[in-house]
Amino acid sequence: MSARKYRPNAIDLQRLFDRMLSAYGPQHWWPAESDYEMIIGAILTQNTAWRNVETALTQLKSAHIWSWDEVFEAQIETLAEVVRPSGYFNQKARKIKLFSEFLDREFGRSTDDLFQLPIDNLRKVLLAQWGIGPETADDIILYAAKKPVFVIDKYTQRLTSRLGWEIKPANYEGHRASFESLLPHDAKMFGEYHALIDHHCNTTCQKTPKCAECPIVDICNTGAATISSPESATHPVA
Numbered sequence: 001m002s003a004r005k006y007r008p009n010a011i012d013l014q015r016l017f018d019r020m021l022s023a024y025g026p027q028h029w030w031p032a033e034s035d036y037e038m039i040i041g042a043i044l045t046q047n048t049a050w051r052n053v054e055t056a057l058t059q060l061k062s063a064h065i066w067s068w069d070e071v072f073e074a075q076i077e078t079l080a081e082v083v084r085p086s087g088y089f090n091q092k093a094r095k096i097k098l099f100s101e102f103l104d105r106e107f108g109r110s111t112d113d114l115f116q117l118p119i120d121n122l123r124k125v126l127l128a129q130w131g132i133g134p135e136t137a138d139d140i141i142l143y144a145a146k147k148p149v150f151v152i153d154k155y156t157q158r159l160t161s162r163l164g165w166e167i168k169p170a171n172y173e174g175h176r177a178s179f180e181s182l183l184p185h186d187a188k189m190f191g192e193y194h195a196l197i198d199h200h201c202n203t204t205c206q207k208t209p210k211c212a213e214c215p216i217v218d219i220c221n222t223g224a225a226t227i228s229s230p231e232s233a234t235h236p237v238a
């Protein structure tokens, strides 16, 4: 039987970060050389694996669609063909194109002034763009604008649930509010924390978790239950 859920405090959140950092080391996110590459990558990574995004980014570079000016000038059909490896390519081409049109209309095809906006305004402006949801907006604010918002994804929610953390409401905004209220507002740390969670869930806390080899098993409710009942380790858990 798993232990009761509990509301995490600042010590729990800091400990999880310290333990993952010590186990996996710095993740060097976001893997991009410019704001342009970061934002395009954040849109392309929606609903697909990162390796597919890398292929699409390489193709964009080869096709000389490697700046907001070049996206703005490109035909949407061409753009769709080039980003095809990332899946949902017609939608994603439209999102990228519309974002370039928004930057052209409001910010002179540059993110410099956009990123001067205070976090709350910046978030509102990004969320008002078609195809930019909370996770993509927060990725952009954190990794391109370098402002401290905590990015939540399905991995974060899976991990907090398995750890036994009770987060209310148990949705995107509830998680974001919890992390942001219990940690120092440090964009570098938030970026590293999100990257470590993704790495941990990609490699260890997968759909069927590898609790026996998990470096944080001693602070995890599900891990404790799995170790005391080993047959459950072969089945997916919540």
Ligand code: SF4
Binding pocket: 162, 163, 204, 205, 206, 209, 210, 211, 212, 214, 215, 216, 217, 220, 221, 222, 223, 224
């Ligand atoms: S002990 Fe298992 S469930 Fe808990 S974090 Fe590790 S892999 Fe995930």
